[in-house]
Amino acid sequence: MKKITSLTLAWMFLISSISGIILYLAPPGRVARWSEWRIVGLDKDQWAHLHTVTTLLMLFVVALHLYYNWRPFYSYMKPKVAASLSITRELLISLGVAVLITVGSLLLWPPFAQIVSLGDTLKESWEHKLAAPPYSHAELDTLEQLSQKLKLPLQQSLQRLSDKGIKAEPTQSIETIAKENSVTPALLFSLIKPDAKSTKTSLSEGSGMGKKSLEELCAARGIDLSVALGKLEKMGLQTDGSMSVKAAAEALGVTPLELIGALER
Secondary structure, three states, X not given: OHHHHHHHHHHHHHHHHHHHHHHHHOOOHHHHHHHOOEEOOEEHHHHHHHHHHHHHHHHHHHHHHHHHOHHHHHHHHHHHHHHHOOOOHHHHHHHHHHHHHHHHHHHOOOOHHHHHHHHHHHHHHXXXXXXXXXXXXXXXXXXXXXXXXXXXXXHHHHHHHHHXXXXXXXXXXXXXXXXXXXXXXXXXXXXXXXOHHHOOOOHHHHOOHHHOEHHHHHHHXXXXXXXXXXXXXXXXXXXXXXXXXXXXXXXXXXXXXXXXXXXXX
16 A cells, blocks of 8 residues: 555656646636647646646645655654754755745745746747637627627627538527537637727737837827826826836736727727
């Protein structure tokens, strides 16, 4: 049983590590779900579930491992614990490293900030490779709701889908329609949306906008900066044109795309 426990712990650690790396590199959830991103046949939600379950089970197996190996573990640790109770150079250094990693990660000190920034950059890069939703969680809205939000004629959308052999009802969610017709939400949307060049709310146009300043965004989108700042002030944010779109969105508790949509209305 001891050998089985040890081997199980090793496998759980391996799976948890691999799933953690994949989630670090994976696209944002809204992009992953919209394009049905997969790796090794699993979508992002499945990788997240796998990571959560294996990590929790690993903790259980660690406890089981300690139970079966308690005597040798206790015999090994007893003198070391007794020695470490006295304040030693090694104890202070190890404590300092642990505190540094914890505080540095929370306050985004270098090099922890670079690790987080790299993850963000990798996730944002997917938006240039995969189709992204016109707004967050668009796949959960019904066809009728999506048409209303994007000001698309509902009957025209239904007709376009019908012409392509897609069966849909106005009250069905985009995700449900896509699954029942074996297509992705992104492909479904491409069949009903107008020409992408004329659709300002298309995320393909908004990719990378989060890094731009509000002034740069307004210039690129043809929005009057003073009007945009006035809208932000009414929303509870007083700022100037130098603030980044991403920072403004975070301050308001919305996504950059949702903020852009609000400024364009």
